[in-house]
Amino acid sequence: MKIALINENSQAAKNSIIYTSLVQEAEKKGHTVDNYGMYSNEQEHQLTYVQNGLIASILLTTKAADFVVTGCGTGQGAMLACNSFPNVLCGHIVTPLDAFLFGQVNDGNCVAMPFAQGFGWGAEVNLNYTFEKLFSEPFGGGYPKDRVIPEQRNKKILDSVKAVTHQPLIKILKEIDQDFLKSAINYPEFKDMFFKNSQDQEISNYLKSILD
Structure with a gap:
């Protein structure tokens, strides 16, 4: 599975942290990750979460990606934006349990995460565990x-x-x-x-x- 990571401007500085965790867990399951940025606060080309929703749709519709990881400060705006566009089924996930249940029960192709709210000490640990559970089993397996x-x-x-x-x-x-x-x-x-x-x-x- 080809996974795309897309960050928006308010959380661009965290792109490398998110990307590192995502790659670490995705590659364990044989997936690859493409990082569509934003890569830093200083990047000239700015992306909003609404634009990222459009990008997610383009990537998924054209099969340039099979799955998209995105987010914003709370993750809520990114989720709403993604679900506004065709061929995107995006869930809002915060914890490893959210991730596992979304993959197994909802079988979506995109997640929106909070990269400011609650993103403090140990945030990278939560990211690792969340991505681990997200990709732990093939999607749509059901729970229970x-x-x-x-x-x-x-x-x-x-x-x-x-x-x-x-x-x-x-x-x-x-x-x-x-x-x-x-x-x-x-x-x-x-x-x-x-x-x-x-x-x-x-x-x-x-x-x-x-x-x-």
């Missing part, structure tokens, strides 16, 4: 093992949903299961607030037609 079938089924459902949802919303609304859509919006509070505040007439009209 007797839950593997429903967990894999849910992963397939999530993949199919993401394949639809990374499109213009009006297209999504027309392609998604119509009974599912109607059951989601067919209650008084939604209809009262949404139709009063919506500024997209096309979507409003379509939802009204579903509810009629």
Whole structure:
């Protein structure tokens, strides 16, 4: 598996620490790591976590990488950015247990980590243990093992949903299961607030037609 590391500007100074830990644990399992930076605070070319989400999508979509490790100060923004782009299933991981469960239960292709929050004394030890557990077993093995079938089924459902949802919303609304859509919006509070505040007439009209 080819793993890509991408850091953003606020945590660029930690790139070498993260890269060293990642390589150490990934190579034990026969994986390789490509370091896409940022490499230092002084680097002229700056990357934000939103840009890194786009890069992650490009790498994964084109199969230039099989897995992406990224993050930001808290890891939350990086996770949100990555999941905003197609073909990225990114989890927020902080501990070795997070890493193990994400790989086994969620079977994603990207992780976002906090490289400022809680990143103090012993941070590199936590990184090593976290990467060790992340790559300890093939992804999607399930935990507990007797839950593997429903967990894999849910992963397939999530993949199919993401394949639809990374499109213009009006297209999504027309392609998604119509009974599912109607059951989601067919209650008084939604209809009262949404139709009063919506500024997209096309979507409003379509939802009204579903509810009629």
